[in-house]
Amino acid sequence: MIQIRVPEVRMDVAPLLPMTTPRLSLRLFTPGDADDLYAYQSLPSVARYLYRPAHTRERSEQVAAERAAQSVWRVDGDKLALAVCRRDAPGVLGEVTLTLAHARAAQAEIGWTLDPRHQGQGYASEAALALARFAFDTLGVHRLYARLDVENxxxxxxxxRLGMRREAHLVENDLDGDRWGSEYIYAALAADMVAPSGS
Ligand SMILES: CC(C)(COP(=O)(O)OP(=O)(O)OC[C@H]1O[C@@H](n2cnc3c(N)ncnc32)[C@H](O)[C@@H]1OP(=O)(O)O)[C@@H](O)C(=O)NCCC(=O)NCCS
Structure with missing residues (x-):
């Protein structure tokens, strides 16, 4: 019989942060990040594939405060959101998120968003790869997946770029304003991920 070792994924992540990559620092949000959050969460071009309206200033303040207080992974649905910052400059470039989708089976969903002013420089991939490695190596995640609009x-x-494989194409499975949205599901086990640069 095959023995399955189900990892323990419950943990307070705060003492392990910030996480660093060659160019970036990933840390918990603080209430003082509301301006930087609003700068991109308020943009229709950013909200477009997130299946939600652009955020108001008040909503971004609320999001910053909620995220600052959320560092524990305990139950299904707990979400860790990390601010993506340059190591050598102030300000928030965007975010990477990790949601505990199914604790018993060690399944997690990863996500990423960058302020358009900081796109096209590899920051999302660099931050997402660091978070993915952290999820597998430290948090005990067994399978990591991402859901995204096929037009994204x-x-x-x-x-x-991360090495995730396309596992599903869900055709017109959601309503995005006045159009049917279709999604891909990409996923990876630890061995599928590319190695971090420099290793
Ligand atoms: C999805 C999203 C984060 C991707 O951002 P991105 O900037 O294209 O992704 P990266 O930061 O990884 O940058 C990769 C690009 O930088 C380029 N690049 C430039 N300099 C680089 C460097 N030094 N190192 C690595 N890549 C570099 C790469 O060639 C690549 O370009 P390409 O995609 O045209 O080939 C961004 O479009 C976004 O925030 N969208 C809105 C929110 C959203 O849809 N989130 C996802 C929901 S599922």
Whole structure:
């Protein structure tokens, strides 16, 4: 009989942060990040593939405060959101998120968003790869997946750069305003991920 070792995924992540990569620092949000969050969460171009309206200033303040207080992974649905910052400059470039989708089976969903002013420089892939490695190596995640609109080509490229494989194409499975939205599901086990640069 095959023995399955189900990892323990419950943990307070705060003492392990910030996480660093060659160019970036990933840390918990603080209430003082509301301005930087609003700068991109308020943009229709950013909200477009997130299946939600652009955020108001008040909503971004609320999000910053909620995220600052959420560092524990305990139950299904707990979400860790990390601010993506440059190591050598102030300000928030965007975010990477990790949601505990199914604790018993060690399944987690990863996500990423960058302020358009900081796109096209590899920051999302660099931050997502660090968070993915952290999820597998430290948090005990067994399988990591991402759900994305099929038209979100920038996000598709992030998945493929990380080594995730396309596992599903869900056809018209959601309503995005006045159009049917279709989604891809990309996923990876630990061995599928590309190695971090420099290793
Ligand atoms: C999805 C999203 C994060 C992708 O952002 P991105 O900037 O294209 O992705 P990266 O930061 O990884 O940058 C990769 C690009 O930088 C380029 N690049 C430039 N300099 C680089 C460097 N020094 N190192 C690595 N890549 C570099 C790469 O060639 C690549 O370009 P390409 O995609 O045209 O081939 C961004 O489009 C976004 O925030 N969208 C809105 C929110 C959203 O849809 N989130 C996902 C929901 S599922």
């Amino acid at each position: 080509t920038g996000s598709v490229r992030v998945c493929e």
